[in-house]
Amino acid sequence: MSLRSCPRVLAALSAAAVVAAAAATVSLSATVAAASSPFVIGFANPLTGSEATYGVSDEHAVNMAASQINKAGGIDGHKVKIDACDTQATPAIGVACADSFVSDHVNAVVGFFNSSISIPASGILHKADIPMVSAASTNPTLTEQGFKNVFRVCGTDNYQGAVEADFAYKILKVRRVVALNDEETYGQGVASFFGQSFKKLGGKVVEDEGIDADATDFTSVLTQIKSISPSVQLIEFGGFNPAAGLLIKQARGLGITVPFISDDGVIGPLYYQTGGQSTVGTYLSSSPTPQNLAQGKDAIPAAKTFLQQYVKQFGQPTEYAGYSYEAVEVIANAAKTEHSIAANKVIAGLAATHNYRGTTGIVDFNSIGNNITPQYLIYKVQPGGGNKAYWNPNAKSKS
Amino acid sequence: MSLQELLQQIANGLVVGSVYGLIALGYTMVYGIVRLINFAQGGLYEVGAYLGVFFFTLMGKFGLQYPIPAVLITLVISMTLTGALAFVVERVAYRPLRNAPLLAPLVSSLAMFFLLISVVQVVTGAEPLTYPSVLSPAPLHLGPIVLSPTSLIIFFAAILLMVGMQQFVRRTKVGKAMRATAANREAAALMGINTTRIVSLTFVLGGAMGAAAGILYGVNYGTVTYDMGEFGGLVAFTAAVMGGIGNVPGALVGGLTVGVLSSFASTFLPNQWNEAIVFAILILILAIRPQGILGERVAERA
Amino acid sequence: MDYLSAARERLIRAQARVTVPPRVQTAGRYGFYLGALVFASAPYWLGGIYYPDIWTDMALWGTIGLGLNVVIGFAGLLDLGYMAFYAIGGYVFANAALYHGFSLWEAMPIGAVLSVVASAIIGFPTLRVRGDYLAIMTLGFGGIVYYAAQNMTSLTGGYNGLFGWKTQSILGHPFASPIDFYPLALGLTVVAALVTRALRGSRVGRAWSCIKDDEVAAGAAGIPIIRYKLYAYMVGAVWAGLAGAIFAVKQNIVSPETFTFNQSFFAVAVVIMGGMGSITGVILGGVLYVVIAEWMVTYTGTLSGVIFSSLLLLVVLLRPQGLIPFRPRPPRWLLRHYLEDPARGTAGVSQPDG
Missing domain, CATH: 3.40.50.2300 (Response regulator)
Incomplete structure (x- = not known):
């Protein structure tokens, strides 16, 4: 008795749905079938x-x-x-x-x-x-x-991680580092290749931890790093913004003053916006920016x-x-x-x-499709948020 | 763990926890009066944070450089606007359903929450926005503890607001009316209290507290994201339950407890489990001691 | 006594007086069946890859709606972490297929069983708490599963998810294109519809309905409330577990962001909008969800959250019984007529928590 009015409503609705679907078909197929073979x-x-x-x-x-x-x-x-x-x-x-x-x-x-x-x-x-x-x-x-x-x-990340490790070991001359990553493929990749290369050079990765890319509070993990800080000489982070900016800001807020290096997932205006003054003087490894490629001799x-x-x-x-x-x-x-x-x-x-x-x-693609002539530079963040090319691994190897 | 690290972790937890406590206040006050988990609170917190960015940036454009007055003006404007929004939320999503079965207002407040965060997402294009840096990042050394000046101010501001709200509820006439309404709505109505207006006021105050929390959070971390209301709202709810929902001082206690607990959790477990731990704490409390640490102020009625 | 009961009684009486001729009824019913058939077969005559894919999504969301309908619609329990079971189904399949060489057929029942086990484990402590706390606890559970999916990298592939299993097949026919998944997903929806419909009319279903209407009275009448709530929770989990596996195969990847709180919220919206307790209603709720979501993605980008939440809000406020209610109401004018009855005076004063 009580289901009386139901089927009619349904019939009307399903009919409406079919009409809507048909209308959608027409409009969509119109967009798909475009002009002569683009x-x-x-x-x-x-x-x-x-x-x-x-x-x-x-x-x-x-x-x-x-x-x-x-x-x-x-x-x-x-x-x-x-x-x-x-x-x-x-x-x-x-x-x-x-x-x-x-x-x-x-x-x-x-x-x-x-x-x-x-x-x-x-x-x-x-x-x-x-x-x-x-x-x-x-x-x-x-x-x-x-x-x-x-x-x-x-x-590729291994090349980038290796450049960071080279820079940390040879230019900054640090020996004990913490490598953090945001648990995503990219960040993990850079951080782990950084760690491997750094160990190969003779350095030590004191701690190596994943953080949550969506979180905003990293003070706990930083406090832990600080508690072992006399022996930590550099923090490396593989990942993106805003995590990187927040990380360095909170690190400096806790009084952690060691150098900080991150990657080209981070380079860009958002890093300075989130990290503010604290990002100044930190290092970022990155493929050359379009601006950089168009500059200099x-x-x-x-x-x-x-x-x-x-x-x-x-x-x-x-x-x-x-x-x-x-x-x-x-x-x-x-x-x-x-x-x-x-x-x-x-x-x-x-x-x-x-x-x-x-x-x-x-x-120049090799047999597996990688470009064999990648470039990476180390940038240093300037007051005001600009990035300045600071170290070129290739230039150094020439000299 | 060294003593220094222990103290530092507690300090970190207290700073975060004070903000959660402030959001929790909104949940707890509304719950105390109308027995409704107002999911929209998480959305109001987020809207408050975004309004904060907007006005803060605006004032920067008009050349208001002094950080403290800028923060104060932003706080007042955003809290007022968010309070007004909370008023609308009550009118639209709660009042028509106040005599409906429990499921209806629960779902409508959930829909309201989702609407608020979706609107923020659409308006801002889902990009994280940044608060201008207010104070110098130079750390302050307080004995063994190191804190940024901002987080210290955040902490005291949150505590001040919470204590103020508690005094308001305890000492003023309106506060008394709120307590009466919470204890027994019909009786309060019979005593000549305009309970409808009290309910509205409670939503408005809760929303304003949420907005304050959003701005303090934004000033502290410098970044607000369109999904901050989701996790923030849930953690704050955990705090409200932990302190005993309906219990105004409980919100503060609950907030600080949750903050410190999650701060410790990530020292013992990998950092990325932090959120999951907060959820686990929530489930445990609800299963084991749903009345919270301090107990619910209002006895549960069948 | 809730606000609807008194009104509802009068409405049912009113309905008895509104007579629809039997012929019109029959015509309406056949019209409905025909419409449903035409709609369900649409991917075959529309062809291509796009439509079968969308229709598969509709069938999956229909199944999700039907499963959650048992929990919300039948037993009246608000579950805000339902997609956790969908996730379990998907990850179980991915693990079984990738590391143990299981086929979809072998993995699906395992996923369903593990979903039920998980629902029992989480349901046992949570179902004792009152309704609004339950909602929060399920929300927490959904959150834990989401973060577990993100962090238990060895089991779930972490943020990146699991992918790269062999193409699944049945009787030598490979599941390569969306049109291959569609009958599977549709079949699951039909089975879910028939099973939950049968359950609704069974003794268990009547017990759920009693619990939903008045928990105290149901307890007094000797219904073991917690046990029956647990049943509802477990029965609901089965469907998400099964649908999750099909979803994984269809997507080629299982990754955490498909199981967020948003997704669980949409599942609730599907049930509430469709009509709690109504089988056809929630299926149409699922269809509506996919149509709107797809339309949104194609034409408006990020507006889907706004549209859905407003729609849900409107439905709760204006049509709390859903678009296609289980208990249909007479036309609006009639409703108004009866609600304006002077005898309605009792409806307005009961306590919200009463």
């Missing part, structure tokens, strides 16, 4: 959330590259189109981006910024045979999985033009913007040299990329 590059980056500063800057760079290629006639007539997807810096959402790239049949992918996303996503793109060029994921595992479709234009001409054009349109780029730009250019170059936009041809073209001169220097 060359679609899927671009996945954190476009919202705490890492969006980098992600959005990279998006500008990628769009800039696409429009420049298109202005010059595209890839053998095929216009480059960017299909952007927000990973929100979380693996499940990022992997869903990879799935959507597969279902959209994109020609190539630039992404996924975070190593923790790039690694599982690369598996999905590998199954679908879609070429992927990473502009910012530095974890070594990404290219060590044996996937032929995966390349990266940036450097070794300035790269392509980097200069990139920087000028970027600044004119969007203001100052963050550090991986140049690499993101480069990734699109390298893909376009591969398709052009192979005279094909077919996935396997683009992959072959990428694998054959050697001595390509772009915005970040030379791109």
Whole structure:
């Protein structure tokens, strides 16, 4: 008796749902089926959330590259189109981006910024045979999985960790350090390679601990470090902001004065904003920023033009913007040299990329897809938050 | 653990705990009067923190450089606005449901909480915002303990607010009306107390305390995130239960206890387990001693 | 006595007087079945990868809604950590598949059993506390599972999650594309609907309903309250455990951020919006959730939280019985008519905690 009015309501609702779904179909299929075969590059980056500063800057760079290629006639007539997807810096959402790239049949992918996303996503793109060029994921595992479709234009964590260790041991001349990481793939990678290299050089890692990247209070862990502090000469942190800024601020607040070194997940305005005065004098290892590549006597001409054009349109780029730009250019170059936009041809073209001169220097992919000419510098944070290139490992080895 | 480290950990815990206690005050006061876990409190705390960033930055733009007046003005404006928001929350999400079964206001306050943090997320684009640095980061040495001047001020400000609120409830006429309403709403109404207005006032005061907590937290850590209300709200609720929900001085005791406990927890366990430990403490207390350390001020009715 | 009881009695009486001709009823019912069939088969005629994927999500959320409906809708227990069981199902599958070579079929029951065990362990101490404390305790439990997923790296892969298992298959047919998962997910929803529907009408279901309406009276009537609450909690966990495994296979990855408090909140919203206790209601709640979430992601970005919470708030305030209630009410004008009855005077004065 009491269920009387129910079915009718349901019928009406389900009918409405079908109509809505059908309407959605029409509108969506309209967007998918675009003009005559563009060359679609899927671009996945954190476009919202705490890492969006980098992600959005990279998006500008990628769009800039696409429009420049298109202005010059595209890839053998095929216009480059960017299909952007927000990973929100979380693996499940990022992997869903990879799935959507597969279902959209994109020609190539630039992404996924975070190593923790790039690694599982690369598996999905590998199954679908879609070429992927990473502009910012530095974890070594990404290219060590044996996937032929995966390349990266940036450097790797082991190299970065080693540069930090070299700097700490040889330049700062410290022997006992604490290595912290934020438990994410990237931070763990840098911190553990830092630790390994530092031990190899003869130093000692007194403590090695993971902290929660989402937390804001690190005083407990810092108090512990302080209690052993006479013997600790440096704190290294592998991870991102705001954790890094909070960490150094709270460390200085507790009276811990030892040098602090972190990585290129940290470099950028947010570090100074969160850490304030306390960040001044700390060290950051990083791939050269676009600004840096365009400066000084070794300035790269392509980097200069990139920087000028970027600044004119969007203001100052963050550090991986140049690499993101480069990734699109390298893909376009591969398709052009192979005279094909077919996935396997683009992959072959990428694998054959050697001595390509772009915005970040030379791109030269080895057999597993790593760029064998990465650069890392040690920066020192200046009063006011600017970063100054402080030490160049390559320059030193020359002398 | 050395004595120095022990004292330092206690000090760290007390600073964090004082902020939690302040949020807990909002839970405990509302619960005392209407027997409702006002989930929205976590959202009000977060909104307060964000309003704080906004006004603080604004004052910086108008050239108000002296940190203490700037903090005070920010506090007053944000607490007022958040109090007004709490008033709206009560009107919209609680009052129409005050005679409904328990589930309804619980779900509506949860929805309200979620609405508040989602709005913050949308408005700010989910990026963490930073408070301008107010005081020099130079550490203060108090015997064996080292604290930043900011955290010292935060601690005393939070305690001051909590003691003030307690005195307000205990000594003023309105406070007396609040206590009467908490003890027996009908009887209070019969005595001529406008209980509807008292309920509103309680929400407003709770929201204002939450906003104060948000700003103090922001000033201390320098960074606010759109999801701070989630964890902050839950820890504060743990504090409220620990002190005995409905018990105003209990909020302070509970806050400080939770702060110190979580500070110690991360010395014995890896730091990243900190949150899980707070949750575990919460479950344990609710299972073993739901009336809290000091006991609930208001006897539970069937 | 809650505020609805008095009104409800009058409404049921009122309903008895509103007669719908049997033919219209039958037509309505068949119309509904037809509509449901057309809707459920949509991925097959829409094709592609996108629609089957979305429809699989709908089926999974429908199942989540049905499972949580047992806890909230049948037994009246507010569970804010329900996705913990979804997580357990997913991680159990991932571990079993990656390290022990289990297939999805073998892993699913294990995940369900472990979810039930976890629900019993957490339910036993928590179900004794009063309703609002229970909500908080389940919230805490959900939090612990989330942080455990993030920190117990050896079991869960930590922040990065687990991925890279072999493609699952049934009878030699591989689960590669979303259209392969869809029948599986839909099947689970149908089974969940039939089982929970049967339970609702059973002795256990009636006991739950008594506990939900008046715990004290139920206790006085000799119903072992804690035991029956525990049953509801355990039965609810089964479905999340099963759905979690399918979700893992579909996503290719299990990682902590799919099991946050937000997700548990959305699960509650699905049940409340759909209509507590109603089978069709919560399934439609799940469908609605996915439609809105997907639409949001595609067109508005981050607004989904705002929309959902406002919707939930509106439903609680204006239509507390949900969109498709288990106990349907007569039309609004009739409702108003009866609520304006001078005899309603008793509804307004009872205590909120009374």
